[in-house]
Amino acid sequence: MSDKQSDKDEKTGLSRRGFLGASALTSAAVAASGLVGGVMTRDSWAAAAKEAQQKIHVAPGELDEYYGFWSGGHQGEVRVLGIPSMRELMRIPVFNVDSATGWGLTNESRHILGDSAKFLNGDCHHPHISMTDGKYDGKYLFINDKANSRVARIRLDIMKCDKITTIPNVQAIHGLRLQKVPYTKYVFCNAEFIIPHPNDGKVFDLEDENSFTLYNAVDAETMEVAFQVIVDGNLDNTDMDYTGRFTAATCYNSEKAFDLGGMMRNERDWVVVFDIPAVEKEIKAGRFITLGDSKVPVVDGRKKDGKDSVVTRYIPVPKNPHGLNTSTDGKYFIANGKLSPTCTMIDIDLLPDLFAGKLKDPRDVVVGEPELGLGPLHTTFDGRGNAYTTLFIDSQVVKWNMEEARRAYKGEKVNYIKQKLDVHYQPGHLHASLCETSEADGKWLVALSKFSKDRFLPTGPLHPENDQLIDISGDVMKLVHDGPTFAEPHDCIMARRDQIKTRKIWDRNDPFFAPTVAMAKKDGIKLEEDNKVIRDGNKVRVYMTSMAPAYGLTEFKVKQGNEVTVVITNMDQIEDVSHGFVMVNHGVSMEISPNQTSSITFIADKPGLHWYYCSWFCHALHMEMVGRMMVEPA
Ligand code: CUK
Ligand code: CUA
Ligand code: CA
Numbered sequence: 001m002s003d004k005q006s007d008k009d010e011k012t013g014l015s016r017r018g019f020l021g022a023s024a025l026t027s028a029a030v031a032a033s034g035l036v037g038g039v040m041t042r043d044s045w046a047a048a049a050k051e052a053q054q055k056i057h058v059a060p061g062e063l064d065e066y067y068g069f070w071s072g073g074h075q076g077e078v079r080v081l082g083i084p085s086m087r088e089l090m091r092i093p094v095f096n097v098d099s100a101t102g103w104g105l106t107n108e109s110r111h112i113l114g115d116s117a118k119f120l121n122g123d124c125h126h127p128h129i130s131m132t133d134g135k136y137d138g139k140y141l142f143i144n145d146k147a148n149s150r151v152a153r154i155r156l157d158i159m160k161c162d163k164i165t166t167i168p169n170v171q172a173i174h175g176l177r178l179q180k181v182p183y184t185k186y187v188f189c190n191a192e193f194i195i196p197h198p199n200d201g202k203v204f205d206l207e208d209e210n211s212f213t214l215y216n217a218v219d220a221e222t223m224e225v226a227f228q229v230i231v232d233g234n235l236d237n238t239d240m241d242y243t244g245r246f247t248a249a250t251c252y253n254s255e256k257a258f259d260l261g262g263m264m265r266n267e268r269d270w271v272v273v274f275d276i277p278a279v280e281k282e283i284k285a286g287r288f289i290t291l292g293d294s295k296v297p298v299v300d301g302r303k304k305d306g307k308d309s310v311v312t313r314y315i316p317v318p319k320n321p322h323g324l325n326t327s328t329d330g331k332y333f334i335a336n337g338k339l340s341p342t343c344t345m346i347d348i349d350l351l352p353d354l355f356a357g358k359l360k361d362p363r364d365v366v367v368g369e370p371e372l373g374l375g376p377l378h379t380t381f382d383g384r385g386n387a388y389t390t391l392f393i394d395s396q397v398v399k400w401n402m403e404e405a406r407r408a409y410k411g412e413k414v415n416y417i418k419q420k421l422d423v424h425y426q427p428g429h430l431h432a433s434l435c436e437t438s439e440a441d442g443k444w445l446v447a448l449s450k451f452s453k454d455r456f457l458p459t460g461p462l463h464p465e466n467d468q469l470i471d472i473s474g475d476v477m478k479l480v481h482d483g484p485t486f487a488e489p490h491d492c493i494m495a496r497r498d499q500i501k502t503r504k505i506w507d508r509n510d511p512f513f514a515p516t517v518a519m520a521k522k523d524g525i526k527l528e529e530d531n532k533v534i535r536d537g538n539k540v541r542v543y544m545t546s547m548a549p550a551y552g553l554t555e556f557k558v559k560q561g562n563e564v565t566v567v568i569t570n571m572d573q574i575e576d577v578s579h580g581f582v583m584v585n586h587g588v589s590m591e592i593s594p595n596q597t598s599s600i601t602f603i604a605d606k607p608g609l610h611w612y613y614c615s616w617f618c619h620a621l622h623m624e625m626v627g628r629m630m631v632e633p634a
Pocket of ligand 1: 125126174237322323377378428429490491
């Protein structure tokens with residue numbers, strides 16, 4: 001950070017320490033003037049933000065303190081940002097096709113995409129980092145695809161997607177969260193939409209008892225679906241506790257309706273709580289079914305004749321709840337009311353009694369229901385007992401104290417609301433640094449606003465979103481940065497930079513390109529040395545190395561109609577020297593980073609001379625890094 005900054009502030013002549021003190025006084029004055037608990041004006045936050053703005057200045061050559069991983073929304077990728085600078089560092093293509101790296105075009109990426117490679121789109125919402133003992137372990141990042149019902153895993157050492165799983169029997173994977181304790185064994189994800197089973201066109205009725213949706217657990221290592229649970233109603237967002245026993249999910253369509261009016265009919269929908277060891281026990285005892293062609297064990301978690309199943313409990317909460325967040329102290333599941341101005345606090349310590357039948361009413365586990373403002377969507381935490389909730393309709397972030405909200409629910413007169421801060425505009429998710437772990441450090445908060453309106457230079461009818469950085473380290477929230485982003489990130493996650501350990505260059509034994517290495521071995525090729533063309537009937541495999549500024553092969557000959565696979569191994573072992581390969585007029589492009597092997601397959605359908613060139617600037621003679629494919633007419 002800006003430790004090179006001058007010790008004295010030029011305008012005020014105050015030392016840096018004095019300046020901080022003065023700003024703390026300003027905060028106290030703001031509190032005394034009654035702004036806390038009220039609305040701060042544009043002027044007042046601008047003044048309060050001055051000192052915080054210096055904190056976010058990461059000078060040229062200096063590094064950020066946190067990694068941020070941003071969902072790319074219906075653009076389908078994951079973006080890596082540095083926090084607090086909000087500088088975009090990298091993009092990780094996942095459910096999209098990427099021209100620069102060749103994701104979706106190369107054989108390696110198509111192998112990972114599997115059958116779903118036929119889809120060129122995705123819609124990601126929820127990026128989450130794997131954990132050990134309730135802390136980020138930096139191994140993987142998982143993300144959902146609502147559009148094509150998939151879950152993807154990104155290896156954080158290379159920042160590439162390495163597995164994608166399509167969830168069977170469902171439509172639209174939305175909420176996604178990870179097991180926190182003792183480690184991320186399961187990835188939990190919600191299928192949002194209710195569909196008939198089997199969905200073969202004979203039944204279109206959602207009232208039918210064979211119409212339902214499923215809660216899903218994916219094994220984080222194998223990425224296979226471990227089990228599914230049938231639920232009443234639908235599923236929106238989910239989270240897990242810090243004991244490893246319970247997960248919870250919101251349902252906004254307890255009505256099983258198919259239209260807006262119907263979905264808003266009930267004053268209360270519910271949170272469904274899952275007892276995960278109880279689900280595992282059912283499966284072990286053989287009490288499960290399977291659906292369609294899939295072999296995944298399915299346990300029924302619906303109520304039967306008003307009686308609870310052994311794996312679920314349904315807790316009524318008001319109305320069309322959305323976000324579901326576990327407080328970092330491990331005490332509460334918090335359901336965000338959306339159509340109700342409230343959040344519902346569920347005491348996790350009371351859930352064993354609820355499952356044991358010791359409580360009369362499922363609402364007995366509710367220990368707080370603070371009234372926060374209009375349109376609560378998501379909540380995050382600072383590790384100091386405060387919660388921060390987005391108010392979509394009010395365009396605000398509200399800071400509130402959880403223990404005080406709990407006391408107020410018992411009838412005590414306490415003002416649990418600490419501050420309301422205007423954000424711009426209509427926020428969905430918000431996320432504080434390390435807030436999904438027991439290490440929540442209460443430093444930075446990002447509010448992901450759905451509308452930017454007047455905040456940026458106009459870009460035509462389509463506007464960017466606005467991800468706003470807020471300093472929450474003091475008593476008062478300070479808005480310090482507007483961050484334009486493309487196509488609705490929905491959600492993000494921040495980890496300390498020491499928690500993410502990346503490789504500088506590829507390991508030659510990396511499983512990412514293992515199928516290509518196996519193919520070369522069959523062809524008797526030494527990838528690190530050989531520059532050879534293998535002809536196999538109509539198939540031609542062209543193996544070459546690359547080293548700046550030249551390919552190992554500057555020409556090769558094929559016949560019109562041949563299926564050509566170009567395999568390139570980058571022998572530059574210098575960090576940051578990536579090459580590319582583009583075959584002009586063939587839709588062929590890929591990245592080959594240091595020590596990496598990449599391959600791409602296409603049809604040589606046009607006779608004649610066709611140039612190929614390096615697309616990643618690698619050397620003073622990068623423009624000259626070219627070659628020719630000669631295609632003889634059929
Ligand atoms: S959801 Cu978009 S604002 Cu998909 Cu997490 Cu709530
Ligand atoms: Cu190799 Cu540019
Ligand atoms: Ca509803």
